[in-house]
Amino acid sequence: MTSDALVSLPVRGAGMATRRGGGLRSRRILGKLAGAVIVVWGVVTLTFLMSRVVAPDPTTLLVPPQATQAHRAAVRHELGLDSSLVVQYGHFLRNLAHGDLGESFSTGLPVTKDLSQRLPATIELGLLALVVGTLVGVLVGVFAAIHADSVIDHGLRAVVVTGLAMPQFWLGLSLLSVFFVQLGVLPAPIGRLPVGVDPPPTITHLYLVDALLTGQWSVFVDSLRQLILPAATIGAGVFSPIARVTRTAMVEALSSDYVRTARSLGFSPARVHFIFALRNALLPIITMTANAVAFALSGAVLVEGVFGWPGIGQYALTAIQQSDFPGLQGFVLYVAVLYVLIYVVVDILYTFADPRLRR
Amino acid sequence: MVTPQATTEPDPILVVDGLTGGFGRTGESPQVLRDVSFQIPRGRLSAIVGETGSGKSITALSVIGLAPAGFTRTRGSIGFEGRDLAGLDDRQYQAIRGSRIAMVFQDARASLNPTFSIGYQLAATIRRHTGVSRSAARAAAEEALVGVRIPDVKRRMKQYPHQFSGGMAQRVALALALSCRPNLLLLDEPTTGLDATIQADVMDLIVELSERDGLSVCLITHDLGVVGQHCDHVVVMRSGRVVERADARDLFESPRHPYTRQLLAASELGGHA
Amino acid sequence: MTATPLTKETADANATAIADAAVASPASPRRGRVRWRGLPRSLQAGVVLSGVLVTVSVAARIRTPHSPTRTGVGPPFESPSSTFLFGTDQVGSDVFSRTFTAGLTDIGITLIGVAVAFVVGTSLGAIAGFVGGIVDAIAMRVSEILQSFPALLLAMLMASVLGGGLLNVVIVVAVLGIPGYLRLARAEIMSKKELEFSDAARLMGNRPGGVLFRHLLPNSLAPVISFTAINASWVAILVSSLGFVGVGIEPGTPEWGSMVASGRNQINAWWVSFFPGIAILLLALALFLLGDGVSDLKARRKW
Numbered sequence: 001m002t003s004d005a006l007v008s009l010p011v012r013g014a015g016m017a018t019r020r021g022g023g024l025r026s027r028r029i030l031g032k033l034a035g036a037v038i039v040v041w042g043v044v045t046l047t048f049l050m051s052r053v054v055a056p057d058p059t060t061l062l063v064p065p066q067a068t069q070a071h072r073a074a075v076r077h078e079l080g081l082d083s084s085l086v087v088q089y090g091h092f093l094r095n096l097a098h099g100d101l102g103e104s105f106s107t108g109l110p111v112t113k114d115l116s117q118r119l120p121a122t123i124e125l126g127l128l129a130l131v132v133g134t135l136v137g138v139l140v141g142v143f144a145a146i147h148a149d150s151v152i153d154h155g156l157r158a159v160v161v162t163g164l165a166m167p168q169f170w171l172g173l174s175l176l177s178v179f180f181v182q183l184g185v186l187p188a189p190i191g192r193l194p195v196g197v198d199p200p201p202t203i204t205h206l207y208l209v210d211a212l213l214t215g216q217w218s219v220f221v222d223s224l225r226q227l228i229l230p231a232a233t234i235g236a237g238v239f240s241p242i243a244r245v246t247r248t249a250m251v252e253a254l255s256s257d258y259v260r261t262a263r264s265l266g267f268s269p270a271r272v273h274f275i276f277a278l279r280n281a282l283l284p285i286i287t288m289t290a291n292a293v294a295f296a297l298s299g300a301v302l303v304e305g306v307f308g309w310p311g312i313g314q315y316a317l318t319a320i321q322q323s324d325f326p327g328l329q330g331f332v333l334y335v336a337v338l339y340v341l342i343y344v345v346v347d348i349l350y351t352f353a354d355p356r357l358r359r
Numbered sequence: 360m361v362t363p364q365a366t367t368e369p370d371p372i373l374v375v376d377g378l379t380g381g382f383g384r385t386g387e388s389p390q391v392l393r394d395v396s397f398q399i400p401r402g403r404l405s406a407i408v409g410e411t412g413s414g415k416s417i418t419a420l421s422v423i424g425l426a427p428a429g430f431t432r433t434r435g436s437i438g439f440e441g442r443d444l445a446g447l448d449d450r451q452y453q454a455i456r457g458s459r460i461a462m463v464f465q466d467a468r469a470s471l472n473p474t475f476s477i478g479y480q481l482a483a484t485i486r487r488h489t490g491v492s493r494s495a496a497r498a499a500a501e502e503a504l505v506g507v508r509i510p511d512v513k514r515r516m517k518q519y520p521h522q523f524s525g526g527m528a529q530r531v532a533l534a535l536a537l538s539c540r541p542n543l544l545l546l547d548e549p550t551t552g553l554d555a556t557i558q559a560d561v562m563d564l565i566v567e568l569s570e571r572d573g574l575s576v577c578l579i580t581h582d583l584g585v586v587g588q589h590c591d592h593v594v595v596m597r598s599g600r601v602v603e604r605a606d607a608r609d610l611f612e613s614p615r616h617p618y619t620r621q622l623l624a625a626s627e628l629g630g631h632a
Numbered sequence: 633m634t635a636t637p638l639t640k641e642t643a644d645a646n647a648t649a650i651a652d653a654a655v656a657s658p659a660s661p662r663r664g665r666v667r668w669r670g671l672p673r674s675l676q677a678g679v680v681l682s683g684v685l686v687t688v689s690v691a692a693r694i695r696t697p698h699s700p701t702r703t704g705v706g707p708p709f710e711s712p713s714s715t716f717l718f719g720t721d722q723v724g725s726d727v728f729s730r731t732f733t734a735g736l737t738d739i740g741i742t743l744i745g746v747a748v749a750f751v752v753g754t755s756l757g758a759i760a761g762f763v764g765g766i767v768d769a770i771a772m773r774v775s776e777i778l779q780s781f782p783a784l785l786l787a788m789l790m791a792s793v794l795g796g797g798l799l800n801v802v803i804v805v806a807v808l809g810i811p812g813y814l815r816l817a818r819a820e821i822m823s824k825k826e827l828e829f830s831d832a833a834r835l836m837g838n839r840p841g842g843v844l845f846r847h848l849l850p851n852s853l854a855p856v857i858s859f860t861a862i863n864a865s866w867v868a869i870l871v872s873s874l875g876f877v878g879v880g881i882e883p884g885t886p887e888w889g890s891m892v893a894s895g896r897n898q899i900n901a902w903w904v905s906f907f908p909g910i911a912i913l914l915l916a917l918a919l920f921l922l923g924d925g926v927s928d929l930k931a932r933r934k935w
Contacts, residue, residue, distance in 0.1 A: 035776075042777035050789050161674075161924070165916035167869050169876050170892050170909035177902040257469040263425055264464070265484045265535065266457035269449075279474045298782050302873060306896070317877065320788050328789075332781070339780045354474060355519040 029347060036340040043336040044329065048092060051325040052085060079105075092329075101333070102326035106318060111330035115312055120205035121192055122304070122311030126296035128208075128231040133238025134289055140239070141246025141285075142273060148251050156243070163240030172233040172306040179229060187225050189307040197222050230307040234300045238292040245288045249281035256280070282353040290346045298335045371398035372543055372575040378421060378435030378445075385431070390599065391417055395435065397594040397604050399543070399577050404569055406578040406586040406607075408622065409596035418596070419545045419579045423462050424452040439543070458488040461536035465548040467529040471520035477504075477531055478516030481538050488539040503534040507564060526557035530564070537568065547579045562589055583626040587611055595619050675925025678861075681918035689735025698726035700733035700886050709901040719903035721894055731907045734886035738875075738915060741798060742868045745805030750860055752806070753813025758852070760814065761821030762844045768818070775811035783808055784873050791880040801880040805867055816859055820852035854930075861923030865916045872912045888912045 076082045080091055095102060101111035144156045179186040187194055192207055200210040200219050208227070211220035253259060254277050262276040299313025308314075312331060319327035351357045375397050381390035392414050399405050409415040420426045422437055424444065437444040440459065444452070464470040472480055481500035485491065491499070497516070504512045507530040520528060529549070536544060549565070550558040566589055569576050580586060586593060586607065593610050595603040595618065603616040614620045668676070698705045698716075703723040710720040718727035760771040778786070787804050794800040825848065833847040875881050875889025883890075888908040895904025 035773075038773060039776045039780055042773065043781055046777060046781070047789070050793050053793050161920060162913070162917065165865060165869075165913055165920050167872055167876075167889075167892075167909065167912045167916070169873065169889075170905065170912060173892065173896065173899070173905050174902075174909065177899055177906070181899050181902070257464055257466060258472040260425065261464060261470040261532075261535070262472065264423055264456055264462045265487070266453045266455070267483075267487060268453060276472055276475075280472070282474075301782065301784055302876060305877075316782075316785055320785060320792065321877075323792075328785075332785070335782055336780060355476075356473060356521050 029344065032343065032347065033340070036343055040333070040336040040340060044096070044333055045089075047329055047332045048089060048325075049085075051323070051328055052088070096333075101330040104319070104327040104330075105324040106322045106327060111326045114315060114327065115330050115334060118310055118312045118315050121309060122299045122313060123297065124192075124206040124208060125227060125230055125234065125304075125309060125311060126293075126299075127206075128227055129234035129238055130289075130292060130296045132231065133235035134242055134292065136235075137239040137242030138246050138278075138285060140243040142250050142278060144243070144247045145250030145254055146273060148247075148254075156247075160240045160243045160247075163236050164244070166236065166240075168233055168237055168300060169302040169306055171236060172230065172303050175229045175233060176306070186229055187222075189229070189309075190226075191308045191310050192223060192226055193219070194222055194226065230303055230309055233303050233306075234296055237300070238296060242285065242288050242292060245284045246281065249284045250277060253277040253280040279353070283350060286346060286349050286353060290342050294335075294339055294342055297338060299331075370401050372401040372439065373399040373422065373577070374436075374438035375418070375422070376436045376438065378418065378432065378437065380421070380426075380430060380432035380434070382429045382431070385433070391430070392421070392432075392435075393599045395596070395599070395601055397601055399575060400592050401575050402569070402573045403591045404566065404576045404578065404589050405592035405594070406580055406590045407594045407596060408580060408583065408586055410581055410622075412598070413596040414599040415579050415596045416547060419462065419547060419577070423456055423460055423545060425456075425462075454488075457484060457536075457541070458539040459541050460543045460545065461539070461541040462545040462547065463529075463532045463536045463549060465551055467532035468520055468523065468525060470532055471523075471528060471535070473520050476517055476519055477523075481516075481535060484535060484538050500538065503538040504531070506537065506568070507531070507534040509534070525553055526561065529553065529557075529561050533561075533564070533568075537574075540572070542575060544574055544576045545579065546576060548582075549578065549580070550582065550585055551580075558585075565589075583622060595622070672925050672928035674921045674928050678918055678921030678923075678925050681914060682922060685735060685915055685918055686739065688732055689739055692729070692732030693736055696726075696729035696733060698729045700726070700729040701884060709898060709904070711901070712903050718907045719901065721891070721901075721904045722898060727891070727903060727907055730886040730891060731888070731911055734888050734891065734908065735911065735915075737798070737881075737885065737887050738868065738871055738889075738912070741802055741805060741871050742864055742915070742919075745802045745871070746809060746860060746864045746867055748802070748806035749809025749863075750813055750856070753810040754817040754849070754853075754856055756810070757814035757817030758821050758844055758849050761818035762825060762840070762848065764822075771814060771818070775814050778808070778811045783870060784877075787870060787874055788877060788879050791874065796880055796882055798881065798885075801871065801874060804874070804880065805871060808870070809863060809867060812859070812863060813856060816856050817849075817852060820855060821848055824848050824852055858923055858927040858930075861919050861926060863923075865919035865923065868912065868916045868919060 073082070080088055083091075092102075099112070101115075103109060104111050104114050107114055140156055140160075144153045147153050176189055180188055193199060197219060199207055200216045201214050203210045203213055207223040208220060211217070211223060250273075254273070256277075258280075259272060259277050262272045267276065299311045299316065301313040301317050303309070304311045304313035305317055312334065315327060316331040318324070319331060375395060378392050378395040379390070380392050383389070395414065395418055397407075407415045407418060417426060417430060421430075421432065422439075422444065424447070426432070432445060435445065439455075444455070447455070471477070475483075478497065478500055481503055482493065482496040485496040485499045485503075486493070489496075489499075501512045501516060504515060509515055509527065509530055515523075520531070523531060546565070550561055553561065562585060565576060568574055578586065578590065590607045593603075593605055593607050594601055595610075595616065597618050603610065603614070603619050605615070610619065611623065614623055692700075703725050705726050706716055706720040706724050708720060708722050708724045710716055710724075712719040716726050716728060718731060721727055721730070756771060760768040787808055790804045790807065791800060794803060821844070833843045838846070872887070872889030872892070875887040875891075876893045878890060878893060881887045881890055888911050891908035892905045892912070895901060895906075898904065
């Protein structure tokens with residue numbers, strides 16, 4: 001059962017544990033895409049409805065407190081907030097179809113611009129956490145499975161279960177308290193670079209990569225130091241569930257007949273474990289990794305908040321707190337589309353991982 | 360005690376002597392193998408016969424060095440090609456497994472890796488032990504499949520285990536085990552779960568391969584019917600001990616041990632050879 | 633040597649009773665109580681830990697060393713001492729008293745939210761799976777929509793629509809939880825619908841509703857139950873996350889998430905965030921171990 005492990009992530013996999021078999025592959029994917037489009041529409045509409053009911057009037061952000069009622073009304077009219085909900089919704093959908101997400105109430109800039117500006121920060125942090133968390137998770141899971149029921153296995157289980165029960169925002173604060181306040185070895189939570197350091201010339205928008213490509217070694221180190229703690233925090237959230245499913249799937253694979261066959265043919269333990277067994281344990285690992293990707297790339301909202309990370313998670317948090325409908329809409333749309341993409345990729349990966357799913 | 364019987368082969372391929380062991384840290388509690396001694400003659404078919412729990416499987420697994428994790432050998436030797444396998448380290452054992460000694464397990468379909476093509480599994484095994492090029496390994500793999508009389512080899516190479524029937528999977532498992540031309544082949548219940556006609560086909564194939572390549576084969580089975588039809592030499596085990604070793608003809612005609620008689624009576628084969 | 637022997641046995645017996653309650657239906661009623669020693673370690677740990685958490689949280693409602701809600705019982709940001717075991721926060725409240733008082737708030741919201749989600753989600757899922765067709769399609773789509781929303785943001789959005797207050801937080805948590813139960817129960821019912829005993833029940837003249845709720849549903853609950861405890865662990869973290877961002881819970885109310893947040897800007901005063909954070913961790917851990925332990929009952933070798 002995959003469901004029990006899913007819940008530990010702040011993202012609930014949108015039914016990504018797909019059923020096996022069934023129909024032509026392309027047709028199946030098309031069917032899923034159609035379903036996914038409905039889901040995206042539903043998510044966007046739900047956000048629209050809820051955000052229009054939200055209590056604080058967004059115009060308070062845009063006009064000075066001493067403004068007259070007439071001034072307010074004018075602003076409301078300008079934003080289209082005085083027309084009926086149906087008209088607003090039609091307007092919203094029409095703009096959406098043209099790729100226009102409107103302008104943010106809080107920054108005054110087009111939402112698409114806001115998001116694309118903040119996305120690289122989230123991606124850099126998310127990717128680092130994902131790569132490290134997944135690799136360590138799989139290795140630990142395989143290792144624990146090989147030594148199942150030993151003292152090491154029980155010790156690792158304690159670590160993983162604690163990781164699953166750990167509130168991310170608190171882990172972030174605690175890491176800061178130790179490594180920034182007490183030990184002073186890592187920098188303050190002020191975003192991607194220390195004060196006074198300019199970002200490297202833009203190539204990929206990822207500071208680590210750009211600094212390397214342009215040979216700015218000190219910027220690379222500075223940006224890495226800023227990344228370590230938030231990446232470790234998100235990475236812990238990625239690591240624990242992946243280690244858990246890997247261990248479970250590997251224990252099953254290692255006790256199988258085909259692993260015994262591989263041993264009887266003289267393959268080395270490393271080859272047996274990492275090629276013959278791991279390949280068979282891949283499906284649940286893929287599912288869990290997909291959840292982790294969704295979690296990390298949709299901007300681990302609270303972690304970005306704790307570390308002052310200028311990513312889209314923090315943008316979404318501010319948007320909600322300030323009733324910035326367009327900003328929130330844009331973020332929700334991004335996440336929904338991200339999920340759909342992950343959905344499709346997972347489906348393709350499944351068929352690569354397990355030939356029995358190919359038709 | 361085991362009745363010593365005069366079945367000393369001139370040149371046995373495998374000599375198991377005094378093999379003793381069990382579960383638990385000391386291999387004492389519970390003891391599952393007690394002073395197991397027997398020889399497997401070269402170039403012929405033999406069988407280790409016994410009911411579930413007689414120790415026949417764990418004996419075979421010990422020979423190939425794959426006894427289950429909890430099992431500890433406390434005493435005894437396994438002589439093979441002039442070496443005591445019991446004294447080998449892991450690496451030395453890995454070099455022998457698959458190349459000098461191979462084993463085919465019960466339920467062939469489950470014993471093939473579901474996520475790799477048949478061709479890959481064969482070629483990887485061949486490359487593991489011979490280090491030949493990819494293309495040479497593929498050619499050898501095709502040859503191995505032809506050798507176990509699988510039709511349409513080119514297409515079959517690309518297929519996966521779930522696309523094979525039980526009988527065909529059994530042949531693939533045989534091809535895999537024989538791909539590096541071992542001298543000794545252990546077959547764990549090779550025909551259980553197959554239809555009678557397919558059973559006969561598989562056994563005929565094994566006999567033929569044995570005769571053609573001078574392969575020594577040891578069946579591990581409870582099926583005395585198969586043993587009576589095909590084997591030359593039989594080792595009977597019960598509760599971790601060898602109770603009788605004899606030429607198949609002698610055993611079926613005049614079983615000495617009462618347990619062997621029970622087995623024969625149960626399989627309604629007493630007196631037939 | 634006359635002191636009451638507060639031995640392992642009494643503790644064990646106590647815990648066994650809780651374990652019995654936790655395991656409830658899966659264990660056969662005729663075999664009597666479950667043997668404590670025979671239970672998986674994870675379940676033992678979960679039972680003990682949640683027992684301790686509930687006990688101290690209840691005790692804290694009866695008496696705490698200082699008032700949990702009064703400000704200025706000490707100087708602000710006083711580090712832990714014998715007077716203020718966990719130190720004081722930015723308004724000079726006692727962190728120790730607040731941490732323990734907050735227990736029932738977090739545990740209560742979590743458990744009530746999960747209970748509502750369980751009942752509503754399982755019933756809806758059972759109906760969807762049993763009826764099928766358009767009802768099922770709608771239920772599934774709505775669940776998917778709710779689930780492909782970042783949970784915390786959806787919760788914040790709902791909380792700001794509903795307004796503050798503990799009851800609204802419970803509603804938010806319950807609504808967020810429903811899809812998980814719905815989908816699980818639906819899958820279980822669908823796999824059982826075609827089995828013989830439901831045909832038998834139908835032939836015996838049971839009405840469809842009777843077949844569903846008297847025969848199918850009780851036989852489908854086992855996986856839902858082990859899901860529940862693990863889901864509760866996740867909900868506990870969600871509840872505290874809402875507190876952390878300051879949604880739903882009135883300022884000043886002792887709640888672990890908001891207490892962690894109050895230490896955010898004075899990171900030197902680590903104790904303000906540290907202790908309530910540990911409390912969240914322990915609650916989530918206890919619930920997780922309970923859920924894990926229940927599934928360990930069925931399949932050992934699992935993590």
